[in-house]
Amino acid sequence: MTGPSAKTTRAQEVYDQIRDRLLTGELEPGSRLKLNDFVEGYGVSLSVVREAVTRLAGDGLVQASPQRGFAVMSLTIEQLLDLTRARVLIETMALAESIKLGTVAWEAAVIASHHELANTPMLTPDGVINADFTHAHRAFHDTLLSGCGSSRLQGVATELRACSELYQSWSQQLAHDDTRDIACEHRTISELTVARDEDGAVAALRDHIERTTAALVRYAEEAAESATA
Amino acid sequence: MTGPSAKTTRAQEVYDQIRDRLLTGELEPGSRLKLNDFVEGYGVSLSVVREAVTRLAGDGLVQASPQRGFAVMSLTIEQLLDLTRARVLIETMALAESIKLGTVAWEAAVIASHHELANTPMLTPDGVINADFTHAHRAFHDTLLSGCGSSRLQGVATELRACSELYQSWSQQLAHDDTRDIACEHRTISELTVARDEDGAVAALRDHIERTTAALVRYAEEAAESATA
DNA sequence: TTGCGCCAAATAATCGATTTTTACTTGACC
DNA sequence: GGTCAAGTAAAAATCGATTATTTGGCGCAA
Missing domain, CATH: 1.10.10.10 (Winged helix-like DNA-binding domain superfamily/Winged helix DNA-binding domain)
Structure with missing residues (x-):
């Protein structure tokens, strides 16, 4: 001991x-x-x-x-796209189930975890990704799906999401991506979810997931180019 | 060596x-x-x-x-129902994707694996479950989803199905369940799938999965009763 | 010079034994 | 008579060392 x-x-x-x-x-x-x-x-x-x-x-x-x-684990771009597609299908399904079945307590948890996420800076003063932000981000996405009433489904979604996180550090460069407003994306997802707007929330979540992958693919292709150059 | x-x-x-x-x-x-x-x-x-x-x-x-x-691994009835729900959601989604995206080669594979399943006896002459049937059954269900174009999604579905199979031997007693015609269920799924009838095929697959679980739950409750009696 | 095969270092896989933790038993005490 | 506790047996976790496999380099021959 x-x-x-x-x-x-x-x-x-x-x-x-x-x-x-x-x-x-x-x-x-x-x-x-x-x-x-x-x-x-x-x-x-x-x-x-x-x-x-x-x-x-x-x-x-x-x-x-x-x-x-x-x-x-290293994914080819093809595998990354596959993973993203699986995540979109499963996470949006779980979110839709949550919106259909979720209790008020779940709604409250969504609002709470979004509040925490929204008030945690993404970067530390040094410019690196803030570990607290990572945790809050993870918790937010988990909470979104936690109303679906199936711990199995939630577990599968969490597992797939973890695989995507392997490339999180690569997104660090993309954190300055000025074509995105990630905080706004989160807010939209949270609000549409709590409003029980199934189609809207699902679409927002899909966009959120796919944008991250798209940025990653862009980054990977740039890296590949500069490597061959 | x-x-x-x-x-x-x-x-x-x-x-x-x-x-x-x-x-x-x-x-x-x-x-x-x-x-x-x-x-x-x-x-x-x-x-x-x-x-x-x-x-x-x-x-x-x-x-x-x-x-x-x-x-x-031992599941409570509650957990078994959860697992079944997750399977239904994920497998039907994968089947729907397959029906939307599957190639002709996939159609052929579905027909082939169903043919093999249909011509493999469920029980051996001794009355035990036939190992060949188990394999053919597994292959049939895998093939159904193999057109979805996402190996990740397919992998998740296969993993969850394997968990259910832990209780397969308990279904052995239920193999004689005269309220079901399992071969017919498989034929229906296969035909509707190849006919690209998304809603019909999905409903048939859902029924198929849920019936097996329902029989299992019935069996478990009987066993619990006779244990306390 | 180039290609093939052999040798050696490095790394992965496996083993047998030791240490730690838990589960059970037995007996004393309340 | 029942409960709790110490001791003992069983099983899990961990360790250090041995064995097998791969990888990279070297020499030899075509």
Whole structure:
């Protein structure tokens, strides 16, 4: 019992920490995971790291190649578009269900989580993405779907969204994208949702998801060009 | 290189075999998994078994309880209804997408897989569920959704369906359910799908899924009654 | 010079044993 | 008679080391 947390297993802690590093973009998509570095860094045995990484592979955040190790999951543009399409279909469906079935408590939660999101700056003074914003953003989108009455459906949506977040750090450059007003997008989604405007809210959410991907694809293509140039 | 297969890792083999035993119902929902038995039975080390079981937990087929081991995932009736609802929503959506987007090759695949299913007896002469039928059934449902153009969406649907299959063996008793004509249900789904009747096919698939769950719930409640009696 | 195959270092996979935690049993105390 | 607690047995988690596989480099031959 050396650390602050004593109730979880080591594998769980390592899983959580690596997951965090994946989702913050500290570990870049495509880069190989050196298990030995984790062994030293976390002061645990290889078995523990293996279990953590295996679980992350199950989540779709890490790619496992038999006999060849693990790497941060890297998507081709085609796969990214596929993921986006699946997310749009599933998230909009879950949102529609929420709007149909959601209770007043759910409405309140949506308003609350949007308020928190709206009042959390996206960037820190240093110009990097604010971790609090990431959490608030995640919570907002989760809350939107939490009225659908199916934890399974919600879980699937959350899992897919996490995969998209792998590229979040790449959107950092796009945070200055002046063709978008992300705060406004969130506000629109929140308001239409609470107003129980199913079609409107669904359309707004779809736009929101697709715009992020579009920006990402644009960024990836620029990067590819400058690489070949 | 002692076994017949030499190209996969041991953990993968053990994963496949345990998964098979889970889906055939040989390992009953709720029963604890004795890792040591697997160690002896498969002649591998504990690490290998652990990795396999951890992956199965990620698939939702096994429940992992920290410090308390693993058990075959067991669902309450409430959870089973939730799972069914999520399956209906996602599978019908994928089917609708397939009907909208599917190519002629997909149509052909649907017809082919239905033909194979229709000509595979559900029970062996002994009265047990035929493994070939299980495979054909799985293939048929997968093929139905394979025209949707999103491997992600298809993957999610397949994963959820696998969870339902944990209770397949319990349906064995229900195979004689004379209120249903399962072959007819499959034929209807296949025909409406190929006819591109979106609403009809979706409704037929929904019925098919919900009937299986309803039978399962009936069975579970009977079992609960006879247990308390 | 180029291509093929062999050797060595690095990395992944697996193993057997140790440590830690939980579950059960037994016995004493209330 | 019932409850709680200490002790014991079982099982899970973790570790350190061994074995197998891949990767990259080197030499040899065409």
